[in-house]
Amino acid sequence: MKKNKVIILIALIFLVIFFFISQKNRLPKLSLMISEEIILENGVRIEDQFITISTEQIYANPNSETFPAVVRSSGEKPVQTEYTGIELKYLLDEYGFNVKDDNKITFNASDGYRIILLGEEANQPKNVYLVYKRDGELLKAKSRGGKGPYQIVIRKDPFSQRWIKHVDEIIIE
Numbered sequence: 001m002k003k004n005k006v007i008i009l010i011a012l013i014f015l016v017i018f019f020f021i022s023q024k025n026r027l028p029k030l031s032l033m034i035s036e037e038i039i040l041e042n043g044v045r046i047e048d049q050f051i052t053i054s055t056e057q058i059y060a061n062p063n064s065e066t067f068p069a070v071v072r073s074s075g076e077k078p079v080q081t082e083y084t085g086i087e088l089k090y091l092l093d094e095y096g097f098n099v100k101d102d103n104k105i106t107f108n109a110s111d112g113y114r115i116i117l118l119g120e121e122a123n124q125p126k127n128v129y130l131v132y133k134r135d136g137e138l139l140k141a142k143s144r145g146g147k148g149p150y151q152i153v154i155r156k157d158p159f160s161q162r163w164i165k166h167v168d169e170i171i172i173e
């Protein structure tokens with residue numbers, strides 16, 4: 001009888017440990033919020049559309065590209081690197097949203113950082129990307145000391161203030 005209780009207790013402890021480890025390794029999802037009345041290609045009309053995109057969907061995105069960039073981190077020398085990501089306008093397009101020049105795009109990060117771009121900037125060819133890899137390695141989440149799992153890279157913007165890290169929400173108005 002007593003032995004059984006001990007076994008159950010040990011199993012429970014393992015379960016709790018396993019639960020916490022799996023929670024810690026879970027990557028944040030990306031939310032897309034389209035807060036404008038839009039009409040999809042199939043004629044469906046939606047208001048305040050809310051879409052959640054999983055990490056798996058981002059990593060497997062067929063529109064992924066790898067491109068070179070120079071990173072200027074504060075207090076360090078510029079570093080030549082390579083990013084892999086999806087051009088923002090193509091990503092939004094996949095979810096039925098065609099960026100217009102006068103759209104306002106707000107990016108929110110898990111640490112409270114926020115930047116706002118105009119649709120115009122996102123529409124410039126090969127300019128605004130949602131990246132998930134740097135030099136071939138997946139960007140780590142903030143909880144694991146990384147800059148990801150997603151970061152916005154604005155190639156035409158040489159200063160990285162607007163290269164928002166840990167993006168978890170994109171709002172289009």
Ligand SMILES: Nc1nc2c(c(=O)[nH]1)N[C@H]1C(S)=C(S)[C@@H](COP(=O)(O)O)O[C@H]1N2
Binds near residue numbers: 160162164166
């Ligand atoms: N989420 C988030 N992104 C951010 C910041 C921040 O504080 N939080 N700082 C910005 C600023 S001011 C700079 S200079 C760069 C710094 O990035 P790095 O030093 O990690 O390369 O990230 C930009 N993106």
Ligand SMILES: [Mo]
Binds near residue numbers: 074160161
């Ligand atoms: Mo900065």
